Amino acid sequence: IITGAYSIVADVDSFSGTTETEANNTQATATGLPGETNFRGSLGSAGDVDFFSFFATAGQAVVVKFAEKLNSNPAIRLYSPAGALLTTDRSGLGLTTILTTSGTYALAIQSDNSAGTVTGAYVGQLLIATEPTLDAETGNGFESATVLDLGPHVVPSLYLSPDPSF
Numbered sequence: 001i002i003t004g005a006y007s008i009v010a011d012v013d014s015f016s017g018t019t020e021t022e023a024n025n026t027q028a029t030a031t032g033l034p035g036e037t038n039f040r041g042s043l044g045s046a047g048d049v050d051f052f053s054f055f056a057t058a059g060q061a062v063v064v065k066f067a068e069k070l071n072s073n074p075a076i077r078l079y080s081p082a083g084a085l086l087t088t089d090r091s092g093l094g095l096t097t098i099l100t101t102s103g104t105y106a107l108a109i110q111s112d113n114s115a116g117t118v119t120g121a122y123v124g125q126l127l128i129a130t131e132p133t134l135d136a137e138t139g140n141g142f143e144s145a146t147v148l149d150l151g152p153h154v155v156p157s158l159y160l161s162p163d164p165s166f
Contacts, residue, residue: 015040015123020050027051027083027106033126040123043074043111048119050109054126057102061129064107065094066122071115074122079106090114094124 017038024031024041030051033039041050056062066073073092080086081103089095092113099105109124111117 017125018052020052024051025049027053027079027108030106036126036128038123038125040121041109042121043109043119045119046111046117048111052107052109052126053104054107054128055104056099056128058100059098061096061098062105063094063096063127063129064089064124065127066092066124068092068122071113072118073113074118075110075112075114076124077108077110079108081105092118 015038017040018031018033020031020039020041023029025048030053031039031041033052033054035054039052043050062078064076064078069092071092073094075088075090075092076095077088078086078095078097081101083106086105087095087097090113092115107126109122111119
């Protein structure tokens with residue numbers, strides 16, 4: 001048994017990144033992101049949508065992840081520069097994709113998580129890998145492992161879909 005008086009000291013840094021600017025409920029009124037950054041916002045109701053936009057080039061990988069537990073995170077959708085829906089994640093895990101076109105992309109943050117409606121504040125991170133290396137997931141042993149060049153970012157397949165063998 002340990003007795004006595006103890007204290008814990010924690011340093012908390014203020015948020016560094018981009019905060020949504022209302023009204024950002026459409027692709028045309030999206031809050032701009034300056035490339036790789038943290039972002040935050042708040043979904044006021046089940047019907048609220050927050051759009052963020054960013055520029056990226058063909059061949060880059062985009063990773064979007066959230067700070068909370070899976071069921072506490074909003075859903076996310078990625079739209080192409082032409083406005084077409086490219087990919088969706090409703091699990092709260094986030095998403096990863098390789099971009100095929102250069103231009104301004106849009107992220108839609110929405111409350112329709114597959115576990116139920118998510119409202120309130122959220123914090124996310126946008127990562128853009130210039131020279132992505134994807135794990136081919138050809139096996140789970142060392143003898144069949146993919147050799148990765150740890151360049152600017154490594155984009156693991158865990159972000160692409162849950163790995164049932166993990």
